[in-house]
Amino acid sequence: MADKDPLILDFRSGRALDGADLGEYYVSGLDDGPANWDDTDLEHAFDLPPVLPPVRLPEEAELAAWARRSALLADLRALADEVRETTVQTAAVNPVLLRLAEEAELVERDGENLAPGEDAGWLDDLADDSHALDAWEYTFAVVLDTTLGAAGDSDPVVADDLDLEGHGPALVTRLFLSWRDGVRITELADALKDAATADLDTEEADRQWRAWVDAHGDPLRLLVGQLERLGAVSVTGGAARLESLGIQAVRSKLERDHLFVPVLPAPDKMTPDDLVLVWLHGSDGDLEAELATWTDLRGGEQAARELLDFAADGNAATRTAAIPIVSRLGQSAEPAWREALDRVELRCYAKPQLARLAGLDPDGTDLPSGLEPEPADVAWLIADTFGPFSHFDLGRETFPFDFAGLNRVSGLETPDEAFEALARLGHPDAEAVLTMIGRHASDKATAKAARRAAYRASARRGARR
Numbered sequence: 001m002a003d004k005d006p007l008i009l010d011f012r013s014g015r016a017l018d019g020a021d022l023g024e025y026y027v028s029g030l031d032d033g034p035a036n037w038d039d040t041d042l043e044h045a046f047d048l049p050p051v052l053p054p055v056r057l058p059e060e061a062e063l064a065a066w067a068r069r070s071a072l073l074a075d076l077r078a079l080a081d082e083v084r085e086t087t088v089q090t091a092a093v094n095p096v097l098l099r100l101a102e103e104a105e106l107v108e109r110d111g112e113n114l115a116p117g118e119d120a121g122w123l124d125d126l127a128d129d130s131h132a133l134d135a136w137e138y139t140f141a142v143v144l145d146t147t148l149g150a151a152g153d154s155d156p157v158v159a160d161d162l163d164l165e166g167h168g169p170a171l172v173t174r175l176f177l178s179w180r181d182g183v184r185i186t187e188l189a190d191a192l193k194d195a196a197t198a199d200l201d202t203e204e205a206d207r208q209w210r211a212w213v214d215a216h217g218d219p220l221r222l223l224v225g226q227l228e229r230l231g232a233v234s235v236t237g238g239a240a241r242l243e244s245l246g247i248q249a250v251r252s253k254l255e256r257d258h259l260f261v262p263v264l265p266a267p268d269k270m271t272p273d274d275l276v277l278v279w280l281h282g283s284d285g286d287l288e289a290e291l292a293t294w295t296d297l298r299g300g301e302q303a304a305r306e307l308l309d310f311a312a313d314g315n316a317a318t319r320t321a322a323i324p325i326v327s328r329l330g331q332s333a334e335p336a337w338r339e340a341l342d343r344v345e346l347r348c349y350a351k352p353q354l355a356r357l358a359g360l361d362p363d364g365t366d367l368p369s370g371l372e373p374e375p376a377d378v379a380w381l382i383a384d385t386f387g388p389f390s391h392f393d394l395g396r397e398t399f400p401f402d403f404a405g406l407n408r409v410s411g412l413e414t415p416d417e418a419f420e421a422l423a424r425l426g427h428p429d430a431e432a433v434l435t436m437i438g439r440h441a442s443d444k445a446t447a448k449a450a451r452r453a454a455y456r457a458s459a460r461r462g463a464r465r
Helices: 006-013 027-031 060-068 071-085 095-103 129-153 168-177 185-196 202-216 219-230 244-256 272-281 284-296 300-313 316-327 330-340 347-357 375-391 406-411 415-423 430-440 444-464
Strands: 107-110 113-116 233-236 239-242
Touching (some): 060 129, 071 107, 071 113, 071 129, 071 219, 129 219, 168 244, 202 219, 300 330, 347 375, 375 430, 415 430
16 A cells, blocks of 8 residues: 555545645634634634644743743833832823733823823732733733724824724734744735725725824734734744744633643653644644654654554554654664564554565565565555544445445455455454445445445454453
């Protein structure tokens, strides 16, 4: 079988994006309209899956230490201190900073001056880690919701028809989905402009956009600048990336919206299970990065051995995820593949891999005897491929896979031969797979052969008991 066996790929494409850039995949959902951070259901607003790509985060104490070093929190605390100590005129304070301070109730307006707000001492003591992170995340939400509105409300008031409210959630969601590589600033700027001017014709959109930029600066740069000062975002090489505090804040919001975002351990603590998690829910780039680091820490041969042991000890779903990861390790995995020939769970994968590593065609006629696929090998591969689907009702009358190519593999020219091999197999899903095919295959002969084989498998299981 080839590395990219269509059956395995069909199974994977039902569980993951098969290496797609997730940030780009979901970008179409980021223009659905402005919304406030706390009130936005991110799953529905941006059409997100229930499990998102894994992220890596430091411990809470380290995150809290970074939160305490936030330049924007320091600015807010300094303004609250100044207002409590002396008279501060409203006009003397940056309108964006003032709006943030008012929203946090650090200050309030008293005519042309500022007075201490109800929570003027809110940022005085951030020694407790939980308090520091709560303060930071609250400020993160306020920055997303108010930055552009505060700038637009300040003098001079221009470009009334631009829609610049509430695009912060879309920005940080897109950055979160591309947390590893970031997003080009030019792409983010174009997306924000398109969303803000969506209801205007081209000429009017350009005129009002230019008027706003001349009065207040580029909206994207203004919002990203505030997030930089907060410590949520960094900009290097023309790309914006979420920092750990930003990743944690978006992850917390996603989980409040009942989505699951796995957190990866440090590279030296990762297990094969963690790599499979990346394979299932991350992009191809995510997997390449994590696998490279994981392999460097133990060497290619040992990495392959650990992954294959994990695959052999797991179930069908585990193997269909772990095996493609091992195949990425190339020649260094050859000793581990040879050892895998002694494992019935792995033999059907090891033979074609070893053939490829030797420069041979796995489907050719010149294979050495030890690498020739046997009926039991092909049967195990069928059971592994369809096993995960057999644990739930497909809910359809026709089986969603084509057996035409499968029946020609390794001389299994009829369904009866393939299914008889399955019936004799010690695979835990063999009987369930045969039952499923017998129920859902559109071809009557195929369905009948599967039902007969399922009966024989059931009889053997009864005899073993």
